[in-house]
Amino acid sequence: MKITAIAGGVGGAKMVDGLAQCLEPGDLSVIVNTGDDFEHFGLSISPDLDTVCYTLAGLSNDVTGWGRSGESWRIIEQIKNLGGPTWFNIGDLDLATHLERTRQLKDGKNLSQITQSLCERWGVTHPVYPMSDSPVRTMVNTLEQGWLTFQEYFVKYQFQPVMKEYRFENIENAYLPEEAKNALVNADWVILCPSNPFVSIDPVLKVNGVEQILEKKNVIAVSPIVGGKAIKGPAAKMFLELGIQPSAYEVLRKFRHFINAYVVQFGDGTEIQTQPHWNIIIKEMDTIMSDRAARKRLAMDILNFLETYRGEI
Amino acid sequence: MKITAIAGGVGGAKMVDGLAQCLEPGDLSVIVNTGDDFEHFGLSISPDLDTVCYTLAGLSNDVTGWGRSGESWRIIEQIKNLGGPTWFNIGDLDLATHLERTRQLKDGKNLSQITQSLCERWGVTHPVYPMSDSPVRTMVNTLEQGWLTFQEYFVKYQFQPVMKEYRFENIENAYLPEEAKNALVNADWVILCPSNPFVSIDPVLKVNGVEQILEKKNVIAVSPIVGGKAIKGPAAKMFLELGIQPSAYEVLRKFRHFINAYVVQFGDGTEIQTQPHWNIIIKEMDTIMSDRAARKRLAMDILNFLETYRGEI
Numbered sequence: 059m060k061i062t063a064i065a066g067g068v069g070g071a072k073m074v075d076g077l078a079q080c081l082e083p084g085d086l087s088v089i090v091n092t093g094d095d096f097e098h099f100g101l102s103i104s105p106d107l108d109t110v111c112y113t114l115a116g117l118s119n120d121v122t123g124w125g126r127s128g129e130s131w132r133i134i135e136q137i138k139n140l141g142g143p144t145w146f147n148i149g150d151l152d153l154a155t156h157l158e159r160t161r162q163l164k165d166g167k168n169l170s171q172i173t174q175s176l177c178e179r180w181g182v183t184h185p186v187y188p189m190s191d192s193p194v195r196t197m198v199n200t201l202e203q204g205w206l207t208f209q210e211y212f213v214k215y216q217f218q219p220v221m222k223e224y225r226f227e228n229i230e231n232a233y234l235p236e237e238a239k240n241a242l243v244n245a246d247w248v249i250l251c252p253s254n255p256f257v258s259i260d261p262v263l264k265v266n267g268v269e270q271i272l273e274k275k276n277v278i279a280v281s282p283i284v285g286g287k288a289i290k291g292p293a294a295k296m297f298l299e300l301g302i303q304p305s306a307y308e309v310l311r312k313f314r315h316f317i318n319a320y321v322v323q324f325g326d327g328t329e330i331q332t333q334p335h336w337n338i339i340i341k342e343m344d345t346i347m348s349d350r351a352a353r354k355r356l357a358m359d360i361l362n363f364l365e366t367y368r369g370e371i
Numbered sequence: 372m373k374i375t376a377i378a379g380g381v382g383g384a385k386m387v388d389g390l391a392q393c394l395e396p397g398d399l400s401v402i403v404n405t406g407d408d409f410e411h412f413g414l415s416i417s418p419d420l421d422t423v424c425y426t427l428a429g430l431s432n433d434v435t436g437w438g439r440s441g442e443s444w445r446i447i448e449q450i451k452n453l454g455g456p457t458w459f460n461i462g463d464l465d466l467a468t469h470l471e472r473t474r475q476l477k478d479g480k481n482l483s484q485i486t487q488s489l490c491e492r493w494g495v496t497h498p499v500y501p502m503s504d505s506p507v508r509t510m511v512n513t514l515e516q517g518w519l520t521f522q523e524y525f526v527k528y529q530f531q532p533v534m535k536e537y538r539f540e541n542i543e544n545a546y547l548p549e550e551a552k553n554a555l556v557n558a559d560w561v562i563l564c565p566s567n568p569f570v571s572i573d574p575v576l577k578v579n580g581v582e583q584i585l586e587k588k589n590v591i592a593v594s595p596i597v598g599g600k601a602i603k604g605p606a607a608k609m610f611l612e613l614g615i616q617p618s619a620y621e622v623l624r625k626f627r628h629f630i631n632a633y634v635v636q637f638g639d640g641t642e643i644q645t646q647p648h649w650n651i652i653i654k655e656m657d658t659i660m661s662d663r664a665a666r667k668r669l670a671m672d673i674l675n676f677l678e679t680y681r682g683e684i
Binding site: 097098099100130133141142150151153154155175 | 410411412413414415443445446449450452453454455456463464466467468470471473474476477488489492
């Protein structure tokens, strides 16, 4: 069974790590959000790609939840001494990734090629693709600060400003890299990982052609909302600020046109009333991925379910 | 007595440090070669400016002769792991300088403003100016590798290729920053530091207007060639490859149109036969700056000589 996962940052990376523990490299591909990429100190930074790759490589920092394990902070301390900005806390090892990515971009390589080259170096065997080789920038319009880049909103202001709306700058020029498109088209199942539905999954869906492909595919989503709360990050807060009560149901409603099956936490299924014509099967599982074993267990539960799926509700 | 020093990298930095030990900030300004600036990993690197500033700040690495003291190499090790280029060995602390400079450039500040800002942070009290706020790039045409950027020639190939010629790319657009021009115009004496005459001092002289100013000023040069050899770097090799026997005399001949006085190492003066109409006074001193005290001693010797200078040969 060939799986293609669509992932954002931390939640997506955990899900992908679980799947990678169960599936051979030929059976799992990952397409990653690049809407929260940005430029800082002249460097091209791809936070979600790095989180997914570091996690798959076993290099991720499980204490901070982002960045690299065994990290040090010598550069950012110097930047502070020089009066530079320290709101985006770049570790030394992480910085090397940004430097090398930037160098290869200036050398004329595209983000797909660079990601592949870095993955080879890190020993990541499952193919990881950016959602697009052309830059897309998620922008968040806030009540207090106006339009912010995603990283300003998310990191600099710790997602405290009230979100009024968001948009994906240059999404109209974004196309799946050829290999990512093939992976999506050839997948038996596409998994929408439990990442932020607005700013992690939605940018990938809005890349030219992706929704049209997904409409023809078997797609399963995993809810990032558990018991009305987000496991991590601003998803639940974003729901509220858009006037929607955060719930697993509202995530489902957002993705209902594309998905055939939907995984929620034990206990969250009872509240979900789907319309019969949506034709979506709801499965309760333990979706909390508190350690690597839990990631694998959830992945196994999903894969076992997909093996037996026959389209009945 | 107001002194403006024109300096390149290591030799120039040592001379400037000696002068800074003798002169108040109001009496010493430094104009630094930026021809060997370059872009690497997307970062703007100014090696000579950094060498001068680190030296004045007491932050320079006296073991390596370049970069920072207390340096570490975590990033470049990672770059190596990622298969990136390691020929330009950037230390972690040094890297922070390049990051912050690049960030401020992207922010719209010019190199003069950035240098001033960094100097304030480092506690450098004597004003240091780049020779130009617009980029100049020293290019070296070599027998074996064709045209190389200066850093490729100097660091990547360790100045082993045979130099056929060199040029200063974009020098036609280079003008002294206003404050640097004022420092030069208002100087009682201009000192050409014992830096490489071809690729460290010459780029500064070739900035628009500098030669015209120098023709009207009192200028003293210190020979970087001692006993027919360069203290450091490719100067002597360059002389030979241009078909000229390396000597203190040949440095003098190169700068003869601008200088009133010329300092050479004890023993090197006897071989120098100046033309009477050159009207240049030759002074032998101990020009070897083996430690900070030696830098100060040479600076004192020069300043004492300038105090008594009356224009007689």
